[in-house]
Amino acid sequence: MIEHHLPALQVLLPLFAAPLLMFLVRWPTLAWALTTAVCWATFLVSALLLEAVWAGDPISYAHGGWEPPYGIEYWVDTANALVLLIVSGISAIVMPFARDSVEQEIPRDRIAWFYTAFLLANAGLLGIAITGDAFNIFVFFEISAIASYALIAMGRDRRALLASFTYLIMGTIGTTFLLIGIGFLYMMTGTLNLADLAERLPAVRDTSTIRAAFAFIAVGVSLKLALFPLHLWLPNAYTYAPSMVTVFLSATATKVAIYVLLRFFYSVFGVEFSFGVLPMGYVLMPLALLGILIPSIVAIFQADVKRMLAYSSVAQVGYIILGFSFASTLGLMAAMLHLFNHAVTKAALFMALGAIVYRIGSTRIDAMAGIARDMPWTMAAFVVGGLSLIGIPLTAGFVTKWYLLLAALEAGLWPIAVFLLATSLIAVIYIWRVVEAAYFRERPAGAAPVREAHPALLLPTWTLALASVVFGIHTALPIGAATRAAEILLGGYP
Amino acid sequence: MEWLGLYNYWVVVVLMMTGFYVVIAQGNLIKKIVGLNIFQTSVFVFYISLAKLDGGTAPVYVEGVSAYTNPLPHVLILTAIVVGVALTAMGLALAVRVYEAYGSIEEDEINAQDEQDA
Numbered sequence: 031m032i033e034h035h036l037p038a039l040q041v042l043l044p045l046f047a048a049p050l051l052m053f054l055v056r057w058p059t060l061a062w063a064l065t066t067a068v069c070w071a072t073f074l075v076s077a078l079l080l081e082a083v084w085a086g087d088p089i090s091y092a093h094g095g096w097e098p099p100y101g102i103e104y105w106v107d108t109a110n111a112l113v114l115l116i117v118s119g120i121s122a123i124v125m126p127f128a129r130d131s132v133e134q135e136i137p138r139d140r141i142a143w144f145y146t147a148f149l150l151a152n153a154g155l156l157g158i159a160i161t162g163d164a165f166n167i168f169v170f171f172e173i174s175a176i177a178s179y180a181l182i183a184m185g186r187d188r189r190a191l192l193a194s195f196t197y198l199i200m201g202t203i204g205t206t207f208l209l210i211g212i213g214f215l216y217m218m219t220g221t222l223n224l225a226d227l228a229e230r231l232p233a234v235r236d237t238s239t240i241r242a243a244f245a246f247i248a249v250g251v252s253l254k255l256a257l258f259p260l261h262l263w264l265p266n267a268y269t270y271a272p273s274m275v276t277v278f279l280s281a282t283a284t285k286v287a288i289y290v291l292l293r294f295f296y297s298v299f300g301v302e303f304s305f306g307v308l309p310m311g312y313v314l315m316p317l318a319l320l321g322i323l324i325p326s327i328v329a330i331f332q333a334d335v336k337r338m339l340a341y342s343s344v345a346q347v348g349y350i351i352l353g354f355s356f357a358s359t360l361g362l363m364a365a366m367l368h369l370f371n372h373a374v375t376k377a378a379l380f381m382a383l384g385a386i387v388y389r390i391g392s393t394r395i396d397a398m399a400g401i402a403r404d405m406p407w408t409m410a411a412f413v414v415g416g417l418s419l420i421g422i423p424l425t426a427g428f429v430t431k432w433y434l435l436l437a438a439l440e441a442g443l444w445p446i447a448v449f450l451l452a453t454s455l456i457a458v459i460y461i462w463r464v465v466e467a468a469y470f471r472e473r474p475a476g477a478a479p480v481r482e483a484h485p486a487l488l489l490p491t492w493t494l495a496l497a498s499v500v501f502g503i504h505t506a507l508p509i510g511a512a513t514r515a516a517e518i519l520l521g522g523y524p
Numbered sequence: 525m526e527w528l529g530l531y532n533y534w535v536v537v538v539l540m541m542t543g544f545y546v547v548i549a550q551g552n553l554i555k556k557i558v559g560l561n562i563f564q565t566s567v568f569v570f571y572i573s574l575a576k577l578d579g580g581t582a583p584v585y586v587e588g589v590s591a592y593t594n595p596l597p598h599v600l601i602l603t604a605i606v607v608g609v610a611l612t613a614m615g616l617a618l619a620v621r622v623y624e625a626y627g628s629i630e631e632d633e634i635n636a637q638d639e640q641d642a
Contacts, residue, residue, distance in 0.1 A: 183618055192622060203547070
């Protein structure tokens with residue numbers, strides 16, 4: 031009985047728990063405990079969903095018993111089950127870490143509100159991934175976005191406020207563009223259900239209305255996923271947000287937006303239209319290449335490690351979009367794989383930074399000089415994450431770069447293969463700067479002594495750091511899921 | 525004179541571009557939010573226009589009427605209006621916090637203060 035309603039529970043659990051937290055303002059620890067329980071429950075739900083669709087057919091869930099395409103449909107197949115697993119998995123792992131980190135960075139009377147916003151952001155992201163209704167995607171985008179603006183604005187630095195405001199302006203323009211695009215689609219087809227849209231679009235697709243819809247959706251979602259050069263909101267937002275928020279958003283928010291773009295390009299409009307009639311490959315590929323190169327170079331010159339990793343995130347989005355732009359099964363599979371691997375890797379890196387912030391209160395490279403002697407475990411986790419970010423063999427990052435390389439060679443684009451290797455070297459430079467400071471420099475004279483972060487912070491960090499190694503060696507789960515996801519996305523709706 | 529019949533879409537385009545321009549060109553945070561509101565309003569008008577059928581009535585069954593206006597986009601846009609209100613509230617709340625922190629809501633003055641700190 032209950033397993034029949036898993037798709038609804040996936041979103042409703044965090045959505046309904048969020049307002050409950052408001053009653054726990056005076057008991058922040060209880061609010062944390064409830065949030066943790068909800069996050070682990072959603073993780074369990076998404077694991078069960080992935081298991082169900084892995085073996086069997088996709089799940090279609092009719093909300094309130096209204097049959098699709100009239101009612102709102104939740105649609106789960108391997109492609110979005112993987113995205114759901116990433117979002118709920120990261121939120122579950124970040125929660126044990128959050129307790130101390132949030133207690134230190136957020137005023138005590140606001141902790142419950144903080145978790146309310148966190149659960150709403152979580153529900154929104156899960157909703158975007160699971161829904162099979164175009165307008166629902168817009169609504170969930172806004173739920174997660176408004177909650178994220180609040181989360182980012184709770185950063186300690188006052189610059190967090192302006193970062194959040196910039197994100198609000200750019201994010202709203204993005205989602206409004208998406209809304210316009212959906213309006214055009216509805217105008218021509220009279221439906222909002224994604225599967226139904228995919229069925230009805232071919233008949234009307236040679237009209238300027240549909241081309242306009244495509245353009246609005248592509249630009250709108252690209253703003254949300256921080257595709258270069260629409261990434262300007264991201265570095266500040268990630269730099270000044272509280273540590274735990276950066277971990278969560280960097281691993282999930284842009285990934286979910288990428289999934290939406292994949293869904294629209296491949297399943298709704300279809301490969302033939304997106305990459306044949308409209309040559310999106312020629313638009314996305316240069317943007318992806320520039321998006322890898324320029325932010326990577328900018329990352330080298332950052333004095334703040336958190337900002338450096340934020341720029342690196344923009345570059346990683348470039349890698350995913352690059353795989354996406356090949357419009358081949360292999361390229362798409364590399365994109366889905368990197369979606370997963372980068373979420374794990376970047377979350378590990380930002381968590382290690384969060385632990386450092388907890389002890390030294392800063393993420394500037396100067397402030398991190400010599401801390402590896404006092405915080406060996408934290409810095410070791412950072413190095414492992416860094417290796418995976420670079421793409422050293424035996425890490426998750428290597429596996430995706432390898433498949434990207436294969437996809438580039440398959441498309442006959444060997445200069446891109448060379449480019450991939452060269453940009454990995456840029457990642458070596460910026461990760462090395464941190465390693466050099468932390469391991470080979472002396473602590474600044476007069477600096478307060480530093481202790482190792484305690485287990486509650488270290489354990490989640492190491493879980494993800496080890497995961498980025500395990501998924502580099504035992505690649506069956508991510509590669510299997512990514513391959514199936516790519517096949518499903520290319521195949522469109524059954 | 526076909527373009528005149530589509531005048532509500534022209535209104536949409538003018539509103540959209542006005543709002544968009546205000547968001548980009550204005551350095552004042554409140555004015556940016558005003559621009560964003562105009563921009564969003566254009567989309568509301570767009571949705572309402574596309575559902576309207578010439579001579580169509582409200583979707584209530586009446587004897588002798590066969591043309592109905594589509595109610596669904598109107599319902600959708602009600603949701604979008606609520607979202608817009610929430611966004612405006614969020615944006616204004618942020619502007620208030622920015623004013624408390626910086627004593628100004630002009631973007632260039634705030635940036636100047638940040639550069640002094642750095």
